[in-house]
Amino acid sequence: MIRVLLADDQTLVREGLRMILDAQEDIEVVGEAATGAEAVRQARLLAPDVVLMDIRMPEMDGLEASRRILGSPHQGTPKVLVLTTFDLNEYVYMAMKAGASGFILKDAPRRQLIEAVRIVAEGDALLAPAITRRLIEEFVTRQPPTSGVPPQFETLTERELDVFRLIARGHNNQEIAEKLYLGRATIKTHIGHLLTKLDLRDRAQLIVLAYETGLIQPGDTN
Structure with missing residues (x-):
């Protein structure tokens, strides 16, 4: 069973994600967080396999929350799957640099969301590599190595x-x-x-x- 923590400041978004994921036999939503700080606390408490993380959240954004979750010794090795839109390219790059395992667009079909969670949980770690590469190239072009x-x-x-x-x-x-x-x-x-x-x-x-x-x-x- 893949244990998932949902981190998004919009209640309707979390409810929709829960409905989609809990309907799968191999996925269980074990908790929700409406802020980045709450996501860090819940990750330490619940030790999920995957954290589905929004970038824009109050108190602490998803980028800092990801850094703290992935850098903490308290909860093993959860995977972070970032929820994003194409206007947040730099944030996606920084989230991956912090250790996030991949990203999923907020308007992606439900099948893609389910597959993304499974892929990340299995450790294959990078969803849609060609798209991810394009995002990284855009950022690196503006900030050379x-x-x-x-x-x-x-x-x-x-x-x-x-x-x-x-x-x-x-x-x-x-x-x-x-x-x-x-x-x-x-x-x-x-x-x-x-x-x-x-x-x-x-x-x-x-x-x-x-x-x-x-x-x-x-x-x-x-």
Whole structure:
């Protein structure tokens, strides 16, 4: 059972999300929060698998709430799935950098919402990678890479760098496996090594790091 915490300041939105998710046999809404601060408290109390997080909330916005939830040692390793609109590109980028596992548009069909929760709960971590990549490219274009290449990059093998670049370009595991003529299990192993060596939570943070360090450039799709 996937345990979900809903964080949105609009009661009707939370009620709608609850109705959709609770109707699924494998998903249970275990709590609701109307503010970012309440979301942090509820996450610590309820230890959900997924926090469905709105960005714009009173007291504390969803970005800061995500940072505190993902950075706290109190509640294990919940996944944060950000509720967003296309006019909040910078916030989406910052939420992913803080460790959010992906995002879902507020006007997405219910089937996409349900699938997003399942994908994030399973750890695949990045919904609609091509769209996410576009959002990151927009932000990085306005704020070019400045952080430089971290020393951990020196520990990566050539194959791991190949996988890293393909993840950052928005490819899923199956596509990466086909491009590199490898099995999906091997790709998952490489991704696990990348996350461990670079001390990151998931592939969303891999994409952010790739653009920030200039490993790939905006518009690079090769």
